[in-house]
Amino acid sequence: MKKVLIESYQCENIGKTIAALDFKESFLERDFLTINVSDELKTAMYYYAVGICHQTYHLANPELNLYGWDFLEYGFIDIAKNRPQLLEADYLVQLSTAQLAKEIRPFFAPQNIAEQCTLDNIEERCSFWIHMAELIKDSGLSHLEYIQKSNGVPNYFYKKLKHTVAYSDHLQKKTSFLMKLLEDAKLIQFSNHQDLIPIMDYHMQRVLLRTGCVEVLDNDLKFALQNKLRLQNEQELRVACISAMKQIAQHSGYSVFKMNDVFYTMGLSCCNQEALCQKGSCEKAPCTLALAVELDQHQQCIFEACCKGKNDEDYRKYWQPQVNTHYY
Template sequence: MEKITVDYQSCDKLVDFLKKHPVPEDKEEPTKINLPEDVTKNFYLALVAICHQTTPMTGPALQGTVDGTFLRGWDYLRAAMLKATANDNSIVYPASLSKITDKTLSGIIKGDDGKGEISNLEERVRLLNDMGSKMQQSGAGSVQQLFEKSEGHIDNYGEKKGLYELLSEFEAYSDPVKKKSSYFLSLMKNQGFWNYSDEENLLPVVDYHEIRIALRLGTVKINDEELRSKLANKQEVTWQDDIDIRSGVQKALVYVAKESGLGHSKLHYFLWNLSRNCCNRDSPHCSSHGGKCALPQRYVQLGQEIGSVSCLFSPFCESSGKEGKLFDHVVKTHYY
């Protein structure tokens, strides 16, 4: 038996739930972005390029206060970068990215109280430098030029390169499972900036929240005892195991998105929000939200409509209320 397999029976339980209930729209939580459109596109390109491992299994989580609001992970990074970009639009364009320094990025991340820190700062700077330099070398002054070069195609077509391949030339976007590029392309679509001629080729985003909830729901099974033990005990896995686990989760997501009719983006936002808020690493809300669930209101409303007082997936989740839940795997990567 393969080390990692998709469990289609468990996937079907999720599909049933998704077909029965009105899943809220896919959207970013409201963040006031008063940047010009082209700046916003390049802002997201730079932001997604360095958004990985913001809540590492070991080491400090990225969190802090920006403009008086306490935020964590992606929300914090987005708010801190947005503030810096609003002060100086040029920082997200290739000329600045190619030269950005540790000191500049660390200044951006510091937040209101000057205490915000991000892991692997030097590596993130290197990723931005690489992307800025390569864009400059190819004569692209903005990510919009990559879109125009692709003629709105996600995958390659004929002799021409699609957006996945164009983005993969940057180290930050070179993940074989295409996490960051799928996320960035979804953002561009959801913000109303880009439409794709071959939207069916946009793959689901697989991040660590989606891995954790897939492992716990049972939509993806780990059949190898040694690997399973590593996932239960927060031990580091190999580069290949990382790719295989994420590819398995991606395969399950493709199936669920298609069978439920939800589409990848709507499914991603639903699972991401539920996992991050309810199916968190150490105190999942299997039987109760415990009065401190930060699930966005539109998902809370769905819970109220169906009379749920805990995680929406409790009635059919294989791990609900059980000991020894699996965790998203530990791996050193800048892919997600």
């Protein structure tokens, strides 16, 4: 019996709402995408940053108001500028995980004080980092040459990168996110967007559940999601969310990768621990969605007219699946 159902009519409603949005060019002009380093170094920076980005609940620099991925971007910019060897495959393959962990701690700590590093599971992440470097080293190519060899064919990435532990997720969240960054930074242009797999992380799953784009049919799963209980397997839900996102993108007229700029940023600010539709303000200041999308004012959620969670607390209770994974 199916545990979840894609509500196509709701995906259409949400997609048509997104179709009317104007995206800000400035969102693609942030430092992480425009940093003044070589294309080789920039490619390597994205490759390693995305590879170690999963479950970053504790990664934070409150002094700079940077949390999760935003602080990871900041740290990797610092590495690219001040310790670029940590983005060079020849150097990385000579390091142990403990050595690499020691080197990177200051970059993910307030005021670069290594003892205050907030990047958890650091040796696991460093083992992924080194394994990613080994793939590049063994190829005999530079990071830039490795991605250029794809000729903009999406399936090249999906087939090649799965041979690293970091990018081994068969639903390809990290791989798609890396591809989006490479395209946003104008390092590559994908020839066929129909072959792109939507980026699906936990923030986006939460928004899809609360809006009613994905309905939960199984009472045990519903209870677990609404009460933040640990799940052994959330694959059926995540597959449904990916399919729903494809439908939403189709109705919006935008690429599936562009959906990340709406759902991820919304999940960070407008629809997180508290919902904008109930509180009247976002959790983050400035609102991350407002950084990506043109908004005249933001006392109301952009999905308020069609979101099921706006008037139904049962939908607002949904939380993302609680799973132990390095896939996202």
